[in-house]
Amino acid sequence: MNWTEKDNKLIGEFVFEDFSQAWAFMTEVAILAERKNHHPDWTNLWNRVVITLTTHDEGDIITEKDRKMADGISKIFERYQYRT
Amino acid sequence: MNWTEKDNKLIGEFVFEDFSQAWAFMTEVAILAERKNHHPDWTNLWNRVVITLTTHDEGDIITEKDRKMADGISKIFERYQYRT
Amino acid sequence: MNWTEKDNKLIGEFVFEDFSQAWAFMTEVAILAERKNHHPDWTNLWNRVVITLTTHDEGDIITEKDRKMADGISKIFERYQYRT
Amino acid sequence: MNWTEKDNKLIGEFVFEDFSQAWAFMTEVAILAERKNHHPDWTNLWNRVVITLTTHDEGDIITEKDRKMADGISKIFERYQYRT
Numbered sequence: 001m002n003w004t005e006k007d008n009k010l011i012g013e014f015v016f017e018d019f020s021q022a023w024a025f026m027t028e029v030a031i032l033a034e035r036k037n038h039h040p041d042w043t044n045l046w047n048r049v050v051i052t053l054t055t056h057d058e059g060d061i062i063t064e065k066d067r068k069m070a071d072g073i074s075k076i077f078e079r080y081q082y083r084t
Numbered sequence: 085m086n087w088t089e090k091d092n093k094l095i096g097e098f099v100f101e102d103f104s105q106a107w108a109f110m111t112e113v114a115i116l117a118e119r120k121n122h123h124p125d126w127t128n129l130w131n132r133v134v135i136t137l138t139t140h141d142e143g144d145i146i147t148e149k150d151r152k153m154a155d156g157i158s159k160i161f162e163r164y165q166y167r168t
Numbered sequence: 169m170n171w172t173e174k175d176n177k178l179i180g181e182f183v184f185e186d187f188s189q190a191w192a193f194m195t196e197v198a199i200l201a202e203r204k205n206h207h208p209d210w211t212n213l214w215n216r217v218v219i220t221l222t223t224h225d226e227g228d229i230i231t232e233k234d235r236k237m238a239d240g241i242s243k244i245f246e247r248y249q250y251r252t
Numbered sequence: 253m254n255w256t257e258k259d260n261k262l263i264g265e266f267v268f269e270d271f272s273q274a275w276a277f278m279t280e281v282a283i284l285a286e287r288k289n290h291h292p293d294w295t296n297l298w299n300r301v302v303i304t305l306t307t308h309d310e311g312d313i314i315t316e317k318d319r320k321m322a323d324g325i326s327k328i329f330e331r332y333q334y335r336t
Contacts, residue, residue: 019282034271035202042296043295044293080163103198103202103207114283115282117187119286119287125211130207196275196276
C-alpha cells in the first residue's frame with residue numbers, strides 16, 4: 001500500500017520511470033478528482049508524485065471521501081506498475 | 085502490430101478500457117510528438133484513438149520520422165495493455 | 169460562432185497558435201467531457217481541432233446535451249482568443 | 253512579476269479561476285519542461301500552482317536554464333490572465 005496517515009492527512013508517494021509516465025498518471029488522477037469534485041494537494045518532481053488528501057470542508061480531517069479517492073488513485077497506479 | 089500503410093500514411097488504431105485511459109495514452113503521445121516536433125493527425129472517440137502519420141514536409145509520404153514515431157507510440161501503448 | 173450543423177451533428181473548428189495551446193484547450197474539453205459524461209468525436213492536427221457532437225444514445229441526433237456541451241466548449245475557446 | 257528568489261531557488265505562485273484552468277496551464281508547462289528537459293518541482297491545490305526552479309545538476313543553484321524556464325512559464329501564464 002502506498003498510503004500513510006499523518007496529521008489528519010492521507011499521504012501517498014508514487015514513483016515512475018520518467019516524467020512522461022508520471023504526467024500520464026497525474027492526468028488520470030486529475031480527471032478522477034474533477035469527476036469526484038475532490039482535489040488533492042500534490043507535488044511532482046520529474047518521476048515522483050506525492051499526493052496529500054484531506055477534507056477541507058470538514059475541518060481538514062480524513063473522511064470517507066479521502067479514503068475512496070485514495071482507493072481510486074491506487075487502482076490507477078496499479079496499472080502503471082505492470083509496465084516494464 | 086497496430087500499424088497499417090494506406091495512401092502513403094501509417095495508420096494505427098488503439099482501444100482502451102475507457103476515456104480516462106485513452107486520454108492518458110494521448111497525453112504521453114502528445115509529449116512525445118512535441119519532443120520530436122513531429123505531430124500526428126489523430127482522432128478520438130471515447131475509448132478509441134486512431135493515429136495517422138505522414139511527413140508533410142516531404143510531400144506527405146511515409147519517412148523514417150514516421151516509422152520512429154510509430155515505434156515510440158507502440159511502446160507507449162504496450163504498457164497500457166498490461167493493465168487489467 | 170464556431171459551430172455548424174450537418175448530418176445531425178454539431179461540428180466546430182478551432183485554430184490555435186501552436187500544438188501546445190491546442191493541447192491545453194483539448195485538456196480542458198476532456199475534463200468537461202468526463203464531468204458531463206458526454207464525449208466528443210474529435211480530431212487534432214498540430215494547431216487545429218475539429219469537434220463533432222452528437223448523442224449516440226438517442227440514435228445519433230443533436231440533443232440538448234450536445235448544445236450545452238457546444239456552449240461549454242465555446243466558452244473555453246473564447247478565453248484562448250484573448251491570447252496574443 | 254510572479255517570481256521570487258529564495259534559498260537558491262526561483263519560486264513562482266500562480267492562481268486561476270478553477271482547477272480546470274490550473275490544469276490546462278500545468279499541461280502547457282509540462283510540455284515546455286519536457287521539450288527543454290528541465291523539470292520543475294511543483295505543487296498544485298485546486299486553483300493554485302506553486303513552481304520551484306533550480307538546477308540540480310549544478311548543485312541546486314539558479315542558472316540561466318531556470319531563468320529561461322521562468323520566462324517561458326510567465327509567458328504561458330500571461331495569456332491565462334486575459335481570460336475573464
